[in-house]
Each structure stands twice: as structure tokens, then as C-alpha cells.
Amino acid sequence: MAKTFVFKLPDIGEGIAESEIAQLHVAVGDVIAEDQQLIDMLTDKAAVELSSPVAGRVVQIHGAPGDKIPVGGALVTLEVSDEAADDDAPVAAATHGAAVFNPVAAKAASADDSAPPHASEPRAREGLPVAASPATRKRARELGVDIAQVTASGPSGRVTREDVERHAAPPRATAVDDDAVESIKIIGLRRKIAEAMQRAKQRIPHFAYVEEVDVTELEALRQHLNETHKDRGKLTLLPLLIQALVRAVPAFPQVNATYDDEAGVVSRHRALHVGIATQTPNGLVVPVLRHAQRLDLWARAAEIRRLADAARSGKAKREELSGSTITVTSLGALGGIVTTPVINAPEVAIIGVNKLVERPVVRHGQIVVRTMMNLSSSFDHRMVDGYDAAQFIQRVKALLEHPATLFID
Incomplete structure (x- = not known):
């Protein structure tokens, strides 16, 4: 048999x-x-x-x-x-x-x-x-x-x-049935994302704070570093933004935290484990840049690329997809003017990066063209007060607008 x-x-x-x-x-x-x-x-x-x-x-x-x-x-x-x-x-x-x-x-x-x-x-x-x-x-x-x-x-x-x-093969052009309905079962990662977003919005009282940032000098620094250190790899804006978080977070420990709302315990983290929201063919996942405070700009950039590649190919390990303490999200060139990012629970803060645009601004009574970018961030109002969130983002803004201060202890 x-x-x-x-x-x-x-x-x-x-x-x-x-x-x-x-x-x-x-x-x-x-x-x-x-x-x-x-x-x-x-x-x-x-x-x-x-x-x-x-x-x-x-x-x-x-x-x-x-x-x-x-x-x-x-x-x-x-x-x-x-x-x-x-x-x-x-x-x-x-x-x-x-x-x-x-x-x-x-x-x-x-x-x-x-x-x-x-x-x-x-x-x-x-x-x-x-x-x-x-x-x-x-x-x-x-x-x-x-x-x-x-x-x-x-x-x-x-x-x-x-x-x-x-x-x-795609069918030849025929008359379009405008009453057609396509029903798609939500399964796999898409269902996990939907469930996580629903829980976050149901259980976390979000509030948003949006501030514009003049990144003209920061962009000049980034381009200069890429020109003079080509052998070290390309820098995007993200490693510099994380450097600003490294400098700002110690004065605002309430934003680098996770909250267990069932146990009623908030954990404030000394280490900065940054979640990097990454779009993949199967949906949005958040690999984690661990101990960002220990890495220089190029090490951060290399690790971000590695994590993003692993996430998009579905090869990210389980431990690389958990344990973040604050998340950064960006749609790059599609970043729009303002977004309202959803907090990556159990974290209490998420920093959203909008697109860079050149536009006229008034400086010292003169109209000049500057490179501007908005930061659209969300906070858990149970753990972070509006005043503290505003102070935190203003600190990040100041660091980005005066990039030399990113490297001064």
C-alpha cells in the first residue's frame, strides 16, 4: 500500500x-x-x-x-x-x-x-x-x-x-462594465496591518502637531558629505533626522517610550530604537534601527538600507520587526504638505516627514527661495502633553535648521 x-x-x-x-x-x-x-x-x-x-x-x-x-x-x-x-x-x-x-x-x-x-x-x-x-x-x-x-x-x-x-494576458479592449464589483479577501500581512491600525486608532487618543522646517543648510551639508565621502555610501535625509532625535530625545524622555495600557505601565527608554516605516509589496512594515545613538551617519544609512531591503524582500527576521521605541515615517517625494501618521503601538510618538520643496519665504524682511519641509507628527495624548510635544518638535526643528549643532555635545 x-x-x-x-x-x-x-x-x-x-x-x-x-x-x-x-x-x-x-x-x-x-x-x-x-x-x-x-x-x-x-x-x-x-x-x-x-x-x-x-x-x-x-x-x-x-x-x-x-x-x-x-x-x-x-x-x-x-x-x-x-x-x-x-x-x-x-x-x-x-x-x-x-x-x-x-x-x-x-x-x-x-x-x-x-x-x-x-x-x-x-x-x-x-x-x-x-x-x-x-x-x-x-x-x-x-x-x-x-x-x-x-x-x-x-x-x-x-x-x-x-x-x-x-x-x-490582458483582454482586448471591450465595453466597460461600470457595474462590476471586485471582491478581495483581506488576508496575510494586509489583514495584520488593518488590525494593528484599527487597534491603534481605537485605543490611542492621537493628536497631531505640524511644523515647517527650513532645511536649506541641512541639504547643503548632506550634498557636501555625499560629494566628499563617496566611498562611504550615500546619505539621505533620514540619518540626519535621526541624529536630531538622538540630540533631542534625552530632554524629552516621555516621547521615546512604550505604553502598556492594560498594565497601566509606561516604559521610558534610554536607548533609541527607531522604527523605519517601510512600504513593501505586501504592505507597510516597520523594521527597527536599534541603538541609533551608537551609530554614525553612514552606519545608520547602511543599516537603514539593509533593513528596508530585508523588509521588501520578506527576509526580515522577527527580531528586526519589533522593539522600536519611536517611529519615523516618510512618503519621500509623495510626502505631501501635511500627513496624520498613525502611532505604531505600543509607542507613544511617530515623526512624519513631508516632501522637500523650494518656495519663497521672508527672511530678515527679504523674500528669498529656501528649501522647506514639514514635520507632521502624532503623539499619544495619554502620555505626552501638547506643550511637551510642541517643545520637542521645536527642538528638532532648531537642530535641523542649524546642522552644526547636530554634532555638538
């Missing part, structure tokens, strides 16, 4: 009792190798990639993206050799039973994609399993195509790569 191997959700740490399916990398009928990536699971902190401890054929997937699976719950069932089924893999439990063998998919896995076309209806309409090679299934996942909806042209109703790409 054929053997099956049930890959179960392992204990992925931090006392996590369940995890959400973020992305599937295999489909029923796929033949996979040992250590091939199977599935991504989403915790409260990060996505975790899980790979198969054995080689085999996928015969059942126990969930879809958005489903929550408890630790120890079944994820994927594989048809395997007797030796693999009996192997006590460290991250899965093996069970025995009748295998569900799909002869159509087995034939498709070894068939030549150059076979003569033979059109058939999508398998989903017939209630039949989809016949397609692993390469074709991979291409479908890359294009975001539900292979069960693809009309097959291969022999015996097999879906070919050309079928998938034809299905994914």
Missing part, C-alpha cells in the same frame, strides 16, 4: 499557538524535492518560510491563504516512498494510509509541452483535478493565475504553459 506523509505546522517560536497561511508554493499534483519550499506562514511579526523535509507528490493541501492553522495542524499531505514515510522528520509528523494518486496529473508531469493542442473547458467547471506539469504550475503561481480556471489545450485535457500565459 502507498504511503503518505503529513507535513504539520511546527512550533515556530515565541509561544505562537497558531499561524496564518500567507502563500502556497505548491499545488496538488506537484512533485517536489526534499527541502523545497512548500508554504509561507504569517505570524504577528514576520512571514516564515517552511520547506518539505521529504521528497514526494502533493496529494492534499489543508487550507488556503488566510486560513489560520494551529501548531501541530496538518498543512500538506505528500505521497512518499516507504523510507520517507517512516522517517521521523524534526518538523513534521508522518502518518500512514491510502494515497490519493492522480494518474492524469502523473502523466502530465512527464509529458512534453510541445504535444498537439486539444482544447477543453477549465477543470474547475467539470469538478476534475487539473492536469499540468510542475513547471506550468509554477508559471501560473508567478502570474497569479488560478490554474483551475484555465482552459486546457494539451492532450487529455492538460493545461500547458501557453494556456496559462494566454489566460493571464
Whole structure:
């Protein structure tokens, strides 16, 4: 009798009792190798990639993206050799039973994609399993195509790569249905972001404070440093803004804090762990620049780039996505004039950077063109009084407008 191997959700740490399916990398009928990536699971902190401890054929997937699976719950069932089924893999439990063998998919896995076309209806309409090679299934996942909806042209109703790409191709211009509605299930990181934003707005009494800053001299300094220290990497505005926070925060410890509102305890931090709000293909995440006060400008810039790259590629570690004490957020050139950033709970302050613009201002009775930037910040009014927040931002403003003071103890 054929053997099956049930890959179960392992204990992925931090006392996590369940995890959400973020992305599937295999489909029923796929033949996979040992250590091939199977599935991504989403915790409260990060996505975790899980790979198969054995080689085999996928015969059942126990969930879809958005489903929550408890630790120890079944994820994927594989048809395997007797030796693999009996192997006590460290991250899965093996069970025995009748295998569900799909002869159509087995034939498709070894068939030549150059076979003569033979059109058939999508398998989903017939209630039949989809016949397609692993390469074709991979291409479908890359294009975001539900292979069960693809009309097959291969022999015996097999879906070919050309079928998938034809299905994914944009349709020719037709009359627009202005009554059409697209319903999208909110899952994965987007759902985590939505839940976090909702909790923050429900539980934190935000108040905003906006101030304009003349960064003409700061920009001149930044450009000079980039010209004279090209070998050290490029500086953006962000490392200089963090330098201003390093100087300003010691006099305003109430803004570099986290608040546990259930325990009624506020923790004021001596170290400056700056959350860097980062837009990724899957939504906004906040990797953490730890001990910013210990780093020089170029070390900060390099670490910010590394963290942003890790976040955007989904490779950031869980410990790199938690533990911030104050967050900086910026939309760069899209920064607008004013924003109202949402506090990254349990923090009590977030500093928003708006775009730099050249505009006329009055200085000493004369109209001159200066480089201006607004800081749009939000504070938790339970822990930070308006007067203190205004003083703090005014201190940051003064440091940025007189950049020599950023480096004077």
C-alpha cells in the first residue's frame, strides 16, 4: 500500500499557538524535492518560510491563504516512498494510509509541452483535478493565475504553459462594465496591518502637531558629505533626522517610550530604537534601527538600507520587526504638505516627514527661495502633553535648521 506523509505546522517560536497561511508554493499534483519550499506562514511579526523535509507528490493541501492553522495542524499531505514515510522528520509528523494518486496529473508531469493542442473547458467547471506539469504550475503561481480556471489545450485535457500565459494576458479592449464589483479577501500581512491600525486608532487618543522646517543648510551639508565621502555610501535625509532625535530625545524622555495600557505601565527608554516605516509589496512594515545613538551617519544609512531591503524582500527576521521605541515615517517625494501618521503601538510618538520643496519665504524682511519641509507628527495624548510635544518638535526643528549643532555635545 502507498504511503503518505503529513507535513504539520511546527512550533515556530515565541509561544505562537497558531499561524496564518500567507502563500502556497505548491499545488496538488506537484512533485517536489526534499527541502523545497512548500508554504509561507504569517505570524504577528514576520512571514516564515517552511520547506518539505521529504521528497514526494502533493496529494492534499489543508487550507488556503488566510486560513489560520494551529501548531501541530496538518498543512500538506505528500505521497512518499516507504523510507520517507517512516522517517521521523524534526518538523513534521508522518502518518500512514491510502494515497490519493492522480494518474492524469502523473502523466502530465512527464509529458512534453510541445504535444498537439486539444482544447477543453477549465477543470474547475467539470469538478476534475487539473492536469499540468510542475513547471506550468509554477508559471501560473508567478502570474497569479488560478490554474483551475484555465482552459486546457494539451492532450487529455492538460493545461500547458501557453494556456496559462494566454489566460493571464490582458483582454482586448471591450465595453466597460461600470457595474462590476471586485471582491478581495483581506488576508496575510494586509489583514495584520488593518488590525494593528484599527487597534491603534481605537485605543490611542492621537493628536497631531505640524511644523515647517527650513532645511536649506541641512541639504547643503548632506550634498557636501555625499560629494566628499563617496566611498562611504550615500546619505539621505533620514540619518540626519535621526541624529536630531538622538540630540533631542534625552530632554524629552516621555516621547521615546512604550505604553502598556492594560498594565497601566509606561516604559521610558534610554536607548533609541527607531522604527523605519517601510512600504513593501505586501504592505507597510516597520523594521527597527536599534541603538541609533551608537551609530554614525553612514552606519545608520547602511543599516537603514539593509533593513528596508530585508523588509521588501520578506527576509526580515522577527527580531528586526519589533522593539522600536519611536517611529519615523516618510512618503519621500509623495510626502505631501501635511500627513496624520498613525502611532505604531505600543509607542507613544511617530515623526512624519513631508516632501522637500523650494518656495519663497521672508527672511530678515527679504523674500528669498529656501528649501522647506514639514514635520507632521502624532503623539499619544495619554502620555505626552501638547506643550511637551510642541517643545520637542521645536527642538528638532532648531537642530535641523542649524546642522552644526547636530554634532555638538
